Amino acid sequence: MKKLLKKILYWVSMPARVLWKFNKGFKLYYLRGIQWGLEELENVFALLLLGSYVGVPNPPIDISYQFLPHMVREIYIVQEKSVNSLTIKTGWLNV
Template identity: 40%
Template sequence: MLEGFFKNLEAFIEGFKQQSTSAIELQLHEMENAFALVCFGSLMGMPSPPSYLGMALLPYLEHEIKVMIFKSERLDDKIAEFFDLSDI
């Protein structure tokens, strides 16, 4: 009986670890997005930090820049494609 209790306790702890880890990963992802927005906000009309600060932070943004380039390559104007296909 005691062995079953410890087995259930271990399963509970493992599930708690997994939920905690996924919540922390989600928070990290959101913080990376906010960090990139602060550094590249000038692309959307927001005030940008001084250029020396942006250059100092550039090595830390390598992953975000790769994601931004990947997403921008995949962006398509679906309405323009529709009108192009329909010869309007």
């Protein structure tokens, strides 16, 4: 009797479990998208503040200096990306 009840409960709860798994998958997918968007916004913010290095007009220098302590992580990211892209593009030239 107990086994039969467990089987019935298993099959009755199957749609709810499937929907629960879909829900978890969608949440994970959208969370990753939001995290990627946040990283890209941080990169754009860093580019706006440090834009003079690539020729983009930048804000007044006193505002940039006020934001500088908060930009340490972004500066490391921008530096790593610039080094990596440079070595990838010019590696075959031995520059």
